[in-house]
Amino acid sequence: MVRWQRGLWLFFLPSFGLLALVLLWPLGYAIYLSFFDYYLGSGERTFVGLANYADLLTEARLWNSMWTTILIAFGSVGVEFVVGFALALALYRLNRSAKVFSVLLFLPHIVTPVVAALFLKWMLASNWGFVDATLLTFNIEPPDWLGSPVWAKVSVILADAWVFTPLIMMVLYAALQGLDTSLIEAAQIDGAGSWSTLRHVIVPALIPAIIFVISIRLMDVFRFFDLIYVLTGGGPGTATETITIYTYQLGFRMLEVGKASALGVITLIVVAALLLTINRGLNKAYRGGDQ
Amino acid sequence: MTIRPNVPMMKGATAALLLSSVASGALAQDAIRVISHRQPALEYYTQQMVEALPEGRVNVELMPIDKELELASITMSSESDAIDVLYLTDSSFKRFAANGWLEPIDDLWEKYSDEYDLDDFPQSVIDAVSYDGSIYAMPILTNTELFFYRKDLLDEAGIEPPETMDDYMAAASEMDSARRAGTIMSLKPVDAALNEAHWYMNAIGDGWFDEDWKPIFNNEAGVAAITRLKEMSEYAPRGFTAHANDESTINLQQGLATMGLQWFTRAAAMDNPEQSRVVDQIDWVAPPGGGARVANDGFAISAFSSGDREEMFKMMAEAASKESMQEGAKYAMPPRLSVLENAELAEQFRWYPAARAALESGKAFPAMPDFNDVGEIVTRHILRAVTGEAEVKEALDQAAAETEELLAGRGYYD
Numbered sequence: 077m078v079r080w081q082r083g084l085w086l087f088f089l090p091s092f093g094l095l096a097l098v099l100l101w102p103l104g105y106a107i108y109l110s111f112f113d114y115y116l117g118s119g120e121r122t123f124v125g126l127a128n129y130a131d132l133l134t135e136a137r138l139w140n141s142m143w144t145t146i147l148i149a150f151g152s153v154g155v156e157f158v159v160g161f162a163l164a165l166a167l168y169r170l171n172r173s174a175k176v177f178s179v180l181l182f183l184p185h186i187v188t189p190v191v192a193a194l195f196l197k198w199m200l201a202s203n204w205g206f207v208d209a210t211l212l213t214f215n216i217e218p219p220d221w222l223g224s225p226v227w228a229k230v231s232v233i234l235a236d237a238w239v240f241t242p243l244i245m246m247v248l249y250a251a252l253q254g255l256d257t258s259l260i261e262a263a264q265i266d267g268a269g270s271w272s273t274l275r276h277v278i279v280p281a282l283i284p285a286i287i288f289v290i291s292i293r294l295m296d297v298f299r300f301f302d303l304i305y306v307l308t309g310g311g312p313g314t315a316t317e318t319i320t321i322y323t324y325q326l327g328f329r330m331l332e333v334g335k336a337s338a339l340g341v342i343t344l345i346v347v348a349a350l351l352l353t354i355n356r357g358l359n360k361a362y363r364g365g366d367q
Numbered sequence: 368m369t370i371r372p373n374v375p376m377m378k379g380a381t382a383a384l385l386l387s388s389v390a391s392g393a394l395a396q397d398a399i400r401v402i403s404h405r406q407p408a409l410e411y412y413t414q415q416m417v418e419a420l421p422e423g424r425v426n427v428e429l430m431p432i433d434k435e436l437e438l439a440s441i442t443m444s445s446e447s448d449a450i451d452v453l454y455l456t457d458s459s460f461k462r463f464a465a466n467g468w469l470e471p472i473d474d475l476w477e478k479y480s481d482e483y484d485l486d487d488f489p490q491s492v493i494d495a496v497s498y499d500g501s502i503y504a505m506p507i508l509t510n511t512e513l514f515f516y517r518k519d520l521l522d523e524a525g526i527e528p529p530e531t532m533d534d535y536m537a538a539a540s541e542m543d544s545a546r547r548a549g550t551i552m553s554l555k556p557v558d559a560a561l562n563e564a565h566w567y568m569n570a571i572g573d574g575w576f577d578e579d580w581k582p583i584f585n586n587e588a589g590v591a592a593i594t595r596l597k598e599m600s601e602y603a604p605r606g607f608t609a610h611a612n613d614e615s616t617i618n619l620q621q622g623l624a625t626m627g628l629q630w631f632t633r634a635a636a637m638d639n640p641e642q643s644r645v646v647d648q649i650d651w652v653a654p655p656g657g658g659a660r661v662a663n664d665g666f667a668i669s670a671f672s673s674g675d676r677e678e679m680f681k682m683m684a685e686a687a688s689k690e691s692m693q694e695g696a697k698y699a700m701p702p703r704l705s706v707l708e709n710a711e712l713a714e715q716f717r718w719y720p721a722a723r724a725a726l727e728s729g730k731a732f733p734a735m736p737d738f739n740d741v742g743e744i745v746t747r748h749i750l751r752a753v754t755g756e757a758e759v760k761e762a763l764d765q766a767a768a769e770t771e772e773l774l775a776g777r778g779y780y781d
Contacts, residue, residue, distance in 0.1 A: 115777070116444040117466040136765075201614075202606030203623050217545070223608040225754050311556055312608035313751035328437055329557070330740050330773075331444065 103344075110338035116331035128338035137314065137322065138339070142346070145318040148229065148304075149297040152236040153290060159237065160244030160289075165274075167245070168252040178249065185242035193306035196235050197222070200307075225315035228308050232316050235303050240296075244289050251285035252278075287358045291351060298347045319343050398426040399674050399682065401666070402438060403454035405429035406612070408632045408699035412507050412686045415695075416452075416666075419685035420678070431611070432456070432558050436739070443468035443669065451672040452679055455504060456558075456664050457495050458732040458739055463667070464498035465736035470668040471501040475680040483684040484705075492702040495663035495731070504665035505683035508699035511725040512562065512659040513634065513718060515551075515619055516626035517542075518650040529655040532570050532595060535626075539602040542625040549602030551615040551627030554753065557739065559611035560746040561732075562660050566628055567592040569658025569730050575741075576733055580779045582770045584745065585763035593763060597753045608750055620645060628654055631725075632699045634718040651721035657728030663702060700726075737777055744769045 110128055114121035132138050163181060167174045184192065199206045200221040211218040219227045255278065263273045279286075301320040304310060310317035310325070317325075323343065327336030401416060403409045413427040430438070436459050442450050443463065455463060463469050476485060488506055496504040514535075516528055520542060529535040535550075543549030553559035568575060568584055572592035575584050583589065600607060604618055616633045618624040620643040636642055637649040653659075666683045668676055685691065692701035696712055700722055706712070713719040732738050748766035751757040757765075774780065 113776070116440070117462065118777075119467070202604050204617070204621065208605070218605070220605040220608075223606040223754075225756055308609065309556060311747075311750055312554075312754045313756045314747060315754065315756065325743065328441065329743050331440060 106337040106340050109334055110341050112334040114332075114334035116333050121334065124334070128335045129342065132335065132339055132342060137317075138319075138342075140314055141317045141319045141322040144229075144314070144316060145298060145300070145320075148232055148236070148300065148316070148318060149294060151229075151233040152240070152297050152300075153293045155233060155237040156241045156244050156293060157286075157290060160241045161248055163241070163245040164248035164252055165278075167249050178246065181245060182242040184238050185240065187239070189239055189302045190306055192239050193235065193303045196231075196238070197307055200231060222308050223312055225312060228312060228315050232304055232307060235307060236297065236300065239303065240293060244293065247285055247289045248282060251282050255281055283358070287355065290358065291355055294354060295347065295351060298343070298350075319346075398424055399451045399679055400449065401425060401427045401452040401454075402435055402450055403427065403429050403666075404432040404435050404456075406630075406632050407636065408508055408510075408695060409454060411695050411698050412666075412691070413454075415686035415691045416682050419682045425682065439463070443671065446671050448669070448671045448673040450669050451674045452666055452668055452683065454507075454664065455667055457662050458742075460496065460504055460665070460667065461498055461734065462736040462739060464501075464503045468670050469503045470670045470672070470676060471503055472505070472668065472676075472680055473502050475677060476502050479680065479684055483688060485684070487689065487703045487705050489702070489704055492663050496665045496667075498736075504667040505680070505687050506663055506665045506702040507683075507687055508632070508664055508695075509702045509726070510662045510664060510699055511631050511722055511729050512566065512628050512654055512661075513631055513651045513721050513725050514626065514654045514659075515629050515634070515637070515649055515651055517622075517645065517648055519648045520625055528650070528652045529626075530652075532567075532656040535655045536595070536599060539599060539626065543602040547622065548604040548618065548624040549626070550599060551610070551618050551624040551629065552600055552603035552607040553610045553612060553615045553628075554600075554608045554746075554750060555611040555614075556746040556750065557742045559615075560750065561742040563628060564593070564596065564746065564749050565730070565732065566654055566656075566659040567596045570654070570656030571595055574730075574733075576735075580735065580774055582767040585760070585767040589763055590760050593749055593752055593759050596749070597759065600753050608754060619649065628659060631718065631722050634722075635697050635716070638717075651718045653721055653724035653728050658730045659725065659728075661726060661729035661731050663731075735779075737774065737779075740773060741770050744773065 109121075111123060111125060112121040113124045113127070167178055167181075170177065187195070200208070202208055202218075202220065202223070203212070205221075207221070208218045221231045222228050259277050259281065260273055263277050268276070299320055300318055301324065304316050304318060304321055305324070308316045310321040319339070320343070323336050323339045326332045326339060399420070401413060403413050410429065413429065417425045417427060419425075435454065439450060439453050439455075443466070460469075480486060492506045492509065493502060496502060496506050514529070516538075521528065521538065524541060526538050526541060527534070529538050539549030541549075553563055565575075568589060570592070572589040573583050573586060575582065577583050584592075604610070604624055606614070610618075612630060612633060615624070615627065615629055616636055619627070619629065619633075620637060622644050634649075634651060638646050640646050666686070668679050668683075672679070687703075689703060689705055692703050692706045693709070695701060696706060696709075697716055700719075701707060735741075745766045748757070748762040748769075752759040752762035756762075
C-alpha cells in the first residue's frame, strides 16, 4: 500500500456506520429477541434459548408457508422471465417506436405495489369487478379469483408478474443493446435459424444479465409481502400464506415478537442458502456453456 | 431468566412503523388523535366528538377494524402517545385493558355521572366495558347481528323467513342462482370470519370453550357446525372467503344475494336510495337458531396519551349523550335505556323489532382477553376446512391444539 492510500479506510466509516445503524443493529436485535419468549402484551420476556427455533421447525405451518413461498417465488419469476425476455426480444427487433413501447410496458412497474394490488383487487372482485363483469357479460362463469386456494395462488403469481415483468424486460433489453450484432450476422450466414440463434448466440451472451435479474427478483420475491397482504391476506385459509405473511401474523397480529424474530432469522438463512445455490448453478451453467 | 423490556429501545424500533401514521398527528401536535373502525355509526359518533370540541382540536382517522387494531397494538405496545382515543370492540377491549394499555375512567365516570346522565347506561353495558373492576371505555353502541332477507323474493317463492338453521339452508338452496347468491357469507379473516363462525358454533355447536377455557369447538357438535358452514358456502357469492361486512353489504344492496347474517349497523344502508337497489325490499329477523354475535363497543383513552384525560372524557361523553344517541339510533342500537325504550324508534326504523329479538337470542364472544388471538388461529383453520385444504375434523383438531398451546403460554391453565 502506498503512503497516500493509508488513511483511505476512514472514508469507509460513514457508509459502514449507516449500514450498521439501519441493517446490522436491527438484525442483531432480531437475533437477540429470537432467544426469548416475548409476548408484547405481557411486558416481560423470558430467555428460552433455541426453543423458538425448535418450535417453529417442528410446526407444519412453517413448512406449508415455506412451500407456498417457493411455489409463488418460482412461479412468479418463471412467468416474469419468460414474458419479460420475449418482450425484450420484441423491443430489440423493433426498428421504430421501441422507446414508446418500452415506456408503456414499464408503466405497471412505476405504480407502487400496494396501489397496484388495490387496483387488481377491485378488478378481480367477484360479480362487480371489471374482470368478472366482463366475463359474465359474455356468459362465461369466472373462477373464484381470490377465494379458491388454487386460483388465489395463480392470481398472486400473475399480480406479481404484472408489476415486475417490466423490470426484467428493461434489464434484458438493455443487455441486448450491448450484444455484438456481428455474432448474430455470422450465425445467420452459417445458416442458423431464429431458434438456434436465440439458443446458441443470444442467450449465452445474456447470461450475466440473466443471472443478475433472476437473483435480484428471487431475493425480492422471497420477501414478497405487500401484494399478497392486500390481495388475499395470506388466505383463503393458508393458501397464499408465505413466510413473510406468517412472520407478520406472528409479530403484528399475535404479538409473539420472540417467535416472529426467530422466523425472520430462519427466513434469512433459507433465502441466503437458496440464492447461493441458484447463483452457483447458473454460474456453472454459464461457464459450462462458455467452454 | 426474565427481563423487563427496554422501553426506549422498543420505542425506537417501532418509530419507523409509526412514522407514516403519526405524520398527520404531528402536523397538529395539540390535537386529540382518535382512531376508529369505519362504518356508518362510527362515522356519526366520531363526528360528534369532532363537534364537541373547538375546531381543529380533534383529529379522527377511520380505517377497517383489523387495521385499526393492528395500529393500536403496535402503538400501545411501544408505549407511544401517538393515539389518544381509540374505538374498541368488546373482545379487543379486554385484551387492551389486561395489557395495561388503557386508562381507567372510574373517577371521571363518577364526577360527570349527573352532567351526562351516565346512570342511563344499563349495568350489563357498563360491565361489558369494565375489566377487573374498573371502567375503561365510554359505551357508544350496542351492536347485534341480524338476519337480512329479501322479503319480495321470499314472498314470491312462498318461503317464510327462516327460524332454524335447516330452514336457512333450505331457503338459501332454493333462492340460489347464477346471478344471485342464495346467501351472503363473510369469511375474511379475522373479524368477519370469526363473527360468522361464532353464529354457527352457537346455533349448531356447543360454543367455543368449557368453563376451564379448554377448547370444545372441535367436538362432534363443533364439527357439525363447521360442516354446515362449509355446505352453506355452496350458496355464497364467489370470493366469499375475502368478503367482510363491506362486500356483503354491497352484495345485498346490489341485489346480488338473497339473505344472510349482517350487522344491525348495516340495516339503514339497505334503504338508502343513493346506495341501494333494494330499498324497502329487505326485511329483518333474529338470526335463525340464535347465538349470533352481540357486542358492546366503545371508545377508550390510551394509557400513554399525553392529552388532557378530562377533556377527552368529556368529548366522548358528549358523543354518547342522550341527544346524540337519539340521532345516532338510525345507525346503531344505542346502549342508553332512555333511548332504547323510546317507542318511536320502532316505528321510525323498521329493523328495531328484529334487533330486540336478536339481542335476546344473541351471544357475546367469550369473555377472555385473548379471544382475538384465538380467532386468528381458529379462522385460519376453519377457512382451510371450508376451501377443502383440510377435512373439517382435522382442521378443528389442529386449531384446538394450537389454541390450547397459546392459552397455556398465556397462563390460562396455571
